[in-house]
Amino acid sequence: AQKVTQTQTSISVVEKTTVTMDCVYETRDSSYFLFWYKQTASGEIVFLIRQDSYKKENATVGHYSLNFQKPKSSIGLIITATQIEDSAVYFCAMREGNSNNRIFFGDGTQLVVKP
Amino acid sequence: GPKVLQIPSHQIIDMGQMVTLNCDPVSNHLYFYWYKQILGQQMEFLVNFYNGKVMEKSKLFKDQFSVERPDGSYFTLKIQPTALEDSAVYFCASSLDRINQAPLFGEGTRLSVL
Numbered sequence: 117a118q119k120v121t122q123t124q125t126s127i128s129v130v131e132k133t134t135v136t137m138d139c140v141y142e143t144r145d146s147s148y149f150l151f152w153y154k155q156t157a158s159g160e161i162v163f164l165i166r167q168d169s170y171k172k173e174n175a176t177v178g179h180y181s182l183n184f185q186k187p188k189s190s191i192g193l194i195i196t197a198t199q200i201e202d203s204a205v206y207f208c209a210m211r212e213g214n215s216n217n218r219i220f221f222g223d224g225t226q227l228v229v230k231p
Numbered sequence: 232g233p234k235v236l237q238i239p240s241h242q243i244i245d246m247g248q249m250v251t252l253n254c255d256p257v258s259n260h261l262y263f264y265w266y267k268q269i270l271g272q273q274m275e276f277l278v279n280f281y282n283g284k285v286m287e288k289s290k291l292f293k294d295q296f297s298v299e300r301p302d303g304s305y306f307t308l309k310i311q312p313t314a315l316e317d318s319a320v321y322f323c324a325s326s327l328d329r330i331n332q333a334p335l336f337g338e339g340t341r342l343s344v345l
Contacts, residue, residue: 151333155271161322161336207274217262217329218287221274 119143120210122222129198130230136183137193137225139208147213150191152180154204155224161207167191169213195227203229233257235337237323238305243343249311252340254323256306263306264324264334265298267291274322280306281329310342318344 120141129135141150150167165177167184175182183192195202208222236255244250256263265277278288280298295314300306306325310317320341324334 149330149333153333153336158338159320160338161274163333163335166333205271209274213330217264217279217281217326218276218289219264219334220276221266223273224271 119220120208120222122206122208122225124225125223126226126228128228128230131198131200133198134194134196135198135227137195137206137208137227139191139193139222141189141191141208141210141220143189143210143212145212149211149213150182150184151209151211151219152182152191152193153207153209153221154202155207156204164206165193198227198229200229200231203227233335235323235325235335237321237337237340239340240338241341241343243345244313246315246344247312249309250313250342252308252310252321252323252342254306254308254325254337256323256325257327257335260325260327260335262326262329262334263298263300264326265308266322266324266336267319268322268339269319277308277321313342313344315344318342 148169152164165180167175179196181194205224207224211219238253263280266274276289277292279286297309320339322339323337326332326334
């Protein structure tokens with residue numbers, strides 16, 4: 117069964133606006149860790165932000181923030197004041213607390229930021 | 232900041248040949264990973280490695296695959312023999328610990344099997 121699901125294949129926004137990318141996950145572990153990475157056009161994979169399951173407060177790093185809805189097994193990524201250079205593929209990922217460190221990735225969401 | 236380096240960035244080989252993909256992880260990191268990505272699709276877990284041993288491997292990690300990190304040098308992924316379906320971008324990642332740090336990824340090695 118798919119552990120991490122990103123239903124949005126592609127999103128297009130105008131720069132300086134706010135965008136939300138959806139992600140739902142599946143796990144039986146009571147402890148788990150959620151990550152967002154982005155992959156640039158060059159193929160580079162960059163870690164952006166994380167949310168630990170035991171933390172109630174939504175994580176925020178720069179203009180990235182998370183909307184963690186634990187009862188819905190949902191971890192949305194919010195990018196405020198988008199810039200052209202935010203155009204990339206965004207991957208949601210999960211590590212289960214009892215795992216040997218395997219991280220499951222979603223299929224990714226292509227974000228295009230237009231002027 | 233610290234970086235994971237992968238050498239080479241692109242490798243072309245004939246089917247049936249052996250290939251070794253090299254990864255230079257962040258110097259104080261202890262956990263190492265390989266992921267496979269086909270044509271910008273999902274990142275698929277292959278294997279992770281700690282303290283000289285494979286911790287976990289996926290179904291994609293075929294018998295033809297092996298990993299090692301001899302004497303704390305490069306973390307390598309060897310495929311012998313290669314098959315056409317091994318063509319993909321292989322990403323190496325490393326992290327300091329199992330819980331507190333998100334793995335840092337290298338820029339990938341594009342493997343083309345002809």
